[in-house]
Amino acid sequence: MEILHVSAECYPVAKVGGLADVVGALPKYQRDAGHVAKVVMPAYRNKFFHNNAFEVVHQAGMWLGHDWYHFNVYKETGNVLGFDLYLVDIPGLLDREGVYGYYNDTERFLGFQVAVCDWVNEWQHHPDVMHCHDHHTALIPFLLKYGYKYTRLAEIPTVLTIHNGQYQGQFGWDRQYLLPSFDLWKSGLLEWAGAINPLAAGIKSAWKVNTVSPNYMRELLSEANGLEALLNYEVGKTTGILNGIDTMVWDPAKDPMLEYNFTATTVEKGKRENKLRICEQFNLNPDLPLFIFIGRLVDDKGADLLPEIIGRSLHESGNKASFLVLGSGDKHTEWRLEQTRLFAPDNMAVYIGYNEALAHQLYAAADFLLMPSRVEPCGLNQMYALRYGTIPIVRITGGLADTVIDFGDKGGFGIRFVHAAIWDACAAVRRALELFEKRTTFNKIRKTILKLDHSWNKSAQEYIDLYTSIKS
Template sequence: MVVVHLSAECFPLAKVGGLGDVVGALPKYQQELGVTSIVVTPYYDRKFAHDNEFEVIFESNVRMGDRDLPFQVLKETTDKLGFHLHLIRIPGLLDRSEVYSYADETEQFIAFQLAFLEWLLRFSEYPDIVHCHDHHTALVPYLMAHAFKYRFLSTIPTVLTIHNGQYQGWFGWDKFHYLPETDPLTRGVLDWGGAINPLAAAVKSCWKFTTVSPTYLEELKQSSKGLESLFLQEEKKGSGILNGIDTDVWNPGTDSLIPLNYSMDNVTKGKQENKRALCKEFGFTLSKPLFAFIGRLVGEKGADLLPAAIEKILSAARSKASILILGSGDPAIEEQLAQLKETYKKDYNIYIGYDEALSHRIYAGADFLLMPSRVEPCGLNQLYALKYGTIPVVRSTGGLKDSVIDVTEPEGYGICFDELSAESIVEAIGRAVDLYANTSNLRLLRKRMMLLDFSWNRSANQYIDLYNSLK
């Protein structure tokens, strides 16, 4: 079986969030299971592209409206990532340093998809599956099904994975001329609410779609920025498959980015020594439970609730916790969180930005991971935390609900809460502080978490089963 994964991100070439982690891992595990995995992304002017060997395997031009765009397809020559990585480069559009936030982002990703389809037409043998990830690639299923130019591709099964349904790629009908000619009767497939909605078009056009957790599949029917009725209508095409993690990268026993490697057998010592180093780095007291938040500082992640919750916890006469934040996002939230540092410097610190090595040190050294998310389609951070024996404190939504069981339940190992408020975060942290005081129970929970299997092997097999159902 040959599967082409089409994505805007792929770790370690370009990663902004969980999409990059998934596309950098799932194809590798599928390859190990006997699937020939081809990943296609835009070219980015970044370290990975500079430091590795690529060869040009295809060159052509593609028409986008009144523009004739020359493009190249580059292949990484060693397959060092465990799959076949291909980059599409278009001067001025697909040769930039950043992934998102350009004024012409719509043109950027339409050009990427059109160039991919132009190349796909020239394949000596078509792949068995074209697997598209998120709205940046979501026009591909529609064009393969309905564009006259790509009619020969219509028999190739298409799968769409929705990593975050809040982002749908809307653009106006004034840009419809960018697309190749299609049957006028199918233009309604593109339309949603008077605009072109790539995500909606893909859900209508693809053979199957998946979400990154079973609970998120159900949540989209209740809240998906206007697409609720569509997900209800197309529910027979949908499957929820929980993401996994790459245990070659995320493994405390082999992780070269943490001060001391450890396993389930010596988790207490391992966590303590990694915590000692982290506390020294950020000025914390070793004896207090250390809570961490890693992620985007945006409302979607519940980060706007953190300033009030942190003040409530740390303003007590005798603070019983330390809190460390790693992330960036909304400037107003960043400023609020940064201002707290002067007031609570003994028990609070923040690193605004993102540092991959620091994130590994935090997972290894923190006692608890905070995830008070409003929306969390899957979440990978809680899975990393579980692997490192760090107890997740989560709001029960999306993939967090599917992967974290509260300690009050049989075989539970996390702290869960339902209400979205600063008060609920404070209450959950209070429960965690009490849990931390019970040393023997803490050791048991850490071992229980580290025994869990959230590797990609399970999820990769579920995707392969889905592909086989389309043959």
């Protein structure tokens, strides 16, 4: 089967969050299962673009409203990722260093989607499925079905994966002219709440829709940032497939970003050594339990709760813990974290920014990972933590409920709490502190979690089954 993944991110080409991890890993596992999986994404002007070799495989031009853009499709020639990677270069739109956050993101990702459809329109054959990820690519199922210039592509099955339903990419009807001409009788498929809503259009038009965990799929039926009614209506074509992790990239035994690699048999020494390094770097006491948070500092992740969770936990425990936060996002939360640190400089460290290597080192060094998420479609951090012998403390929502069992329950290994609230998170931290003191149980749990299998093997097959169910 030939699968074309269309995405705004893919690790290691360009990563902002978990979407990149998924799109960088899933195709490898699909390849290993005997399929041809390709990824097409924008050609951002970043390190990866400058440091790798490409050949031009397609050159064309397109109208985006009243503006004409020339575009190229490049193919990476070194097979660096282990599957075919295509980059769409649209000078004037996509040739920026960053992924998101530009004033014309709507035009940028519209241009990307039109260019992808135009390019596939020139192929001699059709891919067996086009797999679109999140709202930046969610207009493709609509365009293929109803765009006049894509009639020969109308039968290509499309799958839309919702990695995060909070972001939908809405823009006003006044910009409808940016879309290539389509059957206007179908305009209603673009519409949601008085605007053009790409995610809603994708849910309506894709052949199948899935989220990144079964529990998140259930949650979306009652809480989907305004799309609840639509998802209830379309429930028949939806499913939840749990994300996996790339166990080749995330392997404590071989990870080149770690100074000390370790396995299940050397976990105690290995984690101790990694912890010593990190504690030295951030001026923390290595004898205290180390709690980390890694992620985008946004309210959905519960990042706004962190300053008080940390402050209160330190106060209650008499400074018997260390906390380290790695992330960036909401400026006010960044500032509050820095302020909290001033009150406990020996027990708290904050790294504002994005640092892939540090993230790996933190998963390896920490004792506990804190995830007080309000919304968590799947969450990869808890799976990376488990793989690196760090016990996750999670609020049970979305995929966190699907992947973490409380150590108090049969077969359990993590710490769960119910409310995205300071008091409940602090109670979970208290349980962690008690667990840290019970060394035998703590070490046993560590050994157990290192052996859990969160690789893509099972889920990659579930995607193949999904494609097979719609293959024309």
